[in-house]
Amino acid sequence: MFDHRTEHVDDHMVLVQANLDDMNPEFSSYVMDRLFEAGANDVYWVPIIMKKGRPGMMLNVLVAEERLEQIETIVFAETTTLGLRYVRAEVHRLARQFVQVETEWGPIAVKLGFHRGELVQMAPEFKECEAAAKRSGVPLKRVYEEVRRNYADNRTLE
Template identity: 30%
Template sequence: MDELMKVARDCFYTPIYMKKNRPAYKLSVLCDSDKIELVEDIIFANTSSIGIRKTQVERTILERESVTIPYQGLSLSYKKVFHKDNSYIYPEYQSALEFSRKYCLPIKEAFDSLKFIYGEKYEK
C-alpha cells in the first residue's frame, strides 16, 4: 500500500470471502486516469492478483483552503471547506497526532482540542 499511495489518491483493503468461502482481501485504489497503468504495474508486481476490475467514478469536491496556526511550539494544520453558505474546519491528522503525543491525549480528544483552538483563534 505504501507504493500505491505514492501514485494514487487513496487506497484501502477490505476483508471479504470469495467463492467456496475462501477468505481474501479486496484492494481498492482511487487514482487519476493517467496513473492507471502505473497502479496496475504496482499491483501485479506486489500481489498475487492475476486480474483487476476497473470502474470509472466521478468525484465532487468542496472548495477548500489550508490554514496553519502556530500553537505552543506546534504548527497546527487544518482544512477549511465550504459548502453553500457554510464552512467547516477539519484538523489534519498529522497535527492531531503530534498534539495527542505532546499532551498525552487520545487522538479523538486531540481532534476536539484542535477544533476548539481554531474556534478560539478565528471564530470569536
C-alpha cells in the same frame, strides 16, 4: 484567490479493484503506502467472502487516469492478483482550504471543506498532530481537541 462559495473539484477518475484470497494480510498496509506514494487519491481494503466461501480482501484504489499505469504496476508487483477491474468514476470534491491554528505545540494545519459556500468539514492534519503529540509526550486526542477548540475560538473572533 480562494473563493469557497463557488469552487469545487469535479474529476474523472478510475476505481481499480482487485479481489485477493491468497495474499498475506500483513502486506496490506505496505501496499497501501506504496499506492498513496504513487499518487492514488484513495486506497481502502474491504473484507469479502469469495467463491467456495473463502475469506478475502478487495483492494480499491481511486486514481486519476494519468497515474493508472503506475498503480497497475504496483498492484501486480506487490499483490497476488491475476487481474484488475476498472470502474470509471466521476468524483465531486468539496472546495478545500488550509489554515494554520496556533497551539501550545506550535502551529498545526487544519483542512476546511466547503459545500455551496458553507463550512461543512474541519479536520486537523493528522501527521502534524501526531508529530506534536510525539514531540511533547501528550496524548494525540489532546492535540486534536486543542486544535479543534482553538480553531472554533478563533473563528468566533472573525
